[in-house]
Amino acid sequence: MQDYAIIVIGAGHAGCEAAAACARLGSKTLLITPDMNKIGQMSCNPAVGGIAKGQIVREIDALGGRMGVITDRTALQFRMLNRSKGPAMWSPRAQSDRVRFMEAWREELDAEPNLDLWQDTVTSLQLEGGRVRGVHTALGVSFSAEAVILTAGTFLGGLMHFGELQLPGGRISEPASYGITDQLRAAGIRTDRMKTGTPPRIDARSLHIEELGVQEGEDDHHKFSYLDTPKSQLKQLPCYTLYTNEACHAVLREALDRSPLYNGQIQSIGPRYCPSIETKIVTFADKPQHQLFLEPEGERTNEYYINGFSSSLPLEVQLKALRQIPELRDVKIYRPGYAIEYDFFDPTQLHHTLESKVIQRLYLAGQVNGTTGYEEAAGQGLLAGINAHQQVRGLAPFTLSRSEAYIGVLIDDLVTKGVDEPYRMFTSRAEYRILLRQDDADIRLTPRAAAIGLATKERIALLEEKIRLRDELIAFIQGFSVRPDKINPHLEAAGLVPLRQGCKLIDLVARPQLDILQLATYIPALQRQLDKLPDNRRAELIECAEILIKYSGYIEREREQAAKLERLEYVFIPEGIDYASIQALSTEARQKLSSIRPATIGQASRIPGISPHDVSVLLVLAGR
Structure with missing residues (x-):
């Protein structure tokens, strides 16, 4: 069979980003997956982004990755979380149409001229002299490569738990993969087992929708990609909120001895930050209720995801417990929730490029490194793909520092600290989160992508225009003088402290109670300046300028702290x-x-x- 520069094993979120990056950079790449109809599958909830995760998606986009573009194209709802807090905490999140998301990823990969796809299961790696040379598959085919990226998700030794019932598999109705773990363990790579879970999927027609809380999306300028791409044309759908109750908890408590988590059936490491409903009622026994969210799986389906009700209890227990909730009293289930155990590898045996320290030119990304979440996986896949390409071309490695990107924090945490539970990104993990805001990921990272050839000319031009227009707006605000007699009537009417003497406009913008758009209604010259901005980018540019003005002191102080500490990195x-x-x-x-x-x-x-x-x-x- 054909020789390749790079082979990517697995077509989940890590594998898709890795393969796309390698191919776009110019390396002849092969992506191997057991099912070409499940490329980019959302194995758990049908959503992208969230607290800190949304920042990762914007960083992926700024670096030339595709997750942000695909999410924007397939979104059923978009929201900016944490608006009540400072901009360092703002986190974009979108609900996606699960089927359209997979279709969009397939279209992206099919359009890459340097990328081939092969439907098969890799059973072992070709190892020679401490280096990977290719792969062997279940169909008896061998492919050679100069580098291999392993992104097998939960499929390595995957074992699913439905109460007492145990079934091998990497996802429901999809077979597990065997052989690679034993081979890598024999080569000296440390391995262990982790556990994660997923909730039941339910039929919307069986819900009492009129009794549920409604959570609508937002319709403003925000989206994931910095490119000038259109927003989703799909019908925008709400999410719904509801709560468990004591009757539901009683059903769950009575069946705890049938829970694989509590009867000794599962011994592996589970997630602390995304616990099952069984864990919630045990850990928080004093709480009479827990909030649940119903998330739409698609524009044309009745299927909903019950966020917050992950469970490995038997099907009949899950159904009985759900029906104790008034809004779900007649609920019908498409499929039950379940827990899954799988193999992962100690990430402290990786370089910051995600290349193995044990086997040369073998890169690992995603859940095989002990992480959880589509966004964390995609960020790793993108960096692994870039570095595999750099390696086979004899180019310098590509790494990101902790003050440069959440992806840098993620990889450094994995490589330096390792994992004792499935790793999930939080804003609290980043020491420099004021520097790592979602609004400026393109300013931070697109120049890095341009330097290695991953950023398109369109992306670079958009960034240059953004910086120029932002700086022109800030310069106007810095230089424009405001007279008290012109502005005080407006300030007093708004219940704000009037000016005692004239000041620069920037001093008013810096006030937490005022913003640029509000001031433009009082100051015609400012409005004329805003009118010069392109219609399709005006809101983005105003927000970007305003954040820099209001938080300039915090940003500069954090930048200085980062510079001092990063001296040790050299x-x-x-x-x-x-x-x-x-x-x-x-x-x-x-x-x-x-x-x-x-x-x-x-x-x-x-x-x-x-x-x-x-x-x-x-x-x-x-x-x-």
Whole structure:
């Protein structure tokens, strides 16, 4: 069969981004998946984005990835979360049509001239001399490659739990994959098991819709992609809210001995931040109710996803518990919720490029690294794809720092700290979240994508125009003087403190109670300046300028803090150090450093258990 530069195993969110990036950069790429009708499948909820996850999607888009474009094209609803907080916390989220999302991904991949698709299951890797050379498949086909990216999701050794019933599989009705885990374990890669779960899917026709709380989407300028692409043309649909109750909890409590999580059937590591309904009623036994969200699966389907009711209890228990909720008293289920156990690999055995430290030119991305979530997987896939291409072309590695992107935080956390539960991104994980806002991911990252050839000319031109128009607006606001007699009547009418003397317009914009659009209604010159902005980008540019003005002090202070700490990222630790022989280090430090083998002092300082004294010792070793 044909030789390839890069082979990608798995066509989930990580695999799709990895394959698209490799092909677009110019590497001849093969994407192998067991089912070409399930490319980009939303295995769990039909949504993209959310707290911190939305920032990752905007970063993926800024780097030239496709998740944002596809989500915008297939969205059933869009909302900006956390608007009541500062802009560092604003997080975009969209409901997508599950079927249209997969179709859009297939269209994207079919349009890549450097990308081939092959429907098959990889059973083993070709390894030779500590390096991957290709793959072998269940159909008896072998493909050779200069690099391989493994993005197998939950399919490696996948085992599903429906109460006492256990079925092998990577997703419901889809077979698990075997062979790769044993092979990599034998090669020296550490592996363990994780658990995740999903809720039942229900028929909207069986709901009492009129009794549910309604959560509509928003219709403003926000979307995921920075490109000048249209918003979704699909019918916009609401989500619905409801609550569990004591009667529901009583049914669940009575059946806890049948829950794989509590009867010893499941031994693997489960998610703390997305617990099953069984875990909720045990951990929060004092709470009489838990909120649930009903999310539409598609524009043309009656199927709804019950967010918040993940369960591995038997089908009859799930159905009985749901029917204790008044709005669901007649509910019908399309399929039950279930738990799934699967293999993952210790991410501390990866470089920041996501290349294995054990097997050269093998890259791992997505849930095989111990993460959870489409967005986290897609971000890893994009970086793995970029770096696989850079590697086979003999180019410099591509990495992102913690002050540069949430994707940088994600990968550094995985590589440096490892995982003791499925890793999920939160804004609290980022030390520099004021620098990592969703509004400026293009300004942060598109120049990086342009430098390696992943950003299109269209994207670069849009960014240059955005920066120019934003800066022109800020310059006008900085230079325009406001007289008290012109503005005070408006300020007083709004219940705000009037001016005692004239000031620059920027001083008014900086006030938390005022915004640029509001001031434009009082100041004709400002309105004329806003009218010069392109209609399709006006709201985006105003928001971008306003954030920089209002939060300039915070942004500059955080940028200075990041610069100080990042100096340690450029102090490299000599390779091959025998940490076990360095008695000046603590016992824990010797063990952790020997296992993780950090590349820089900065990375070493973030390893749990490494003290300031240990860092000082390492600085001496590094000649500093």
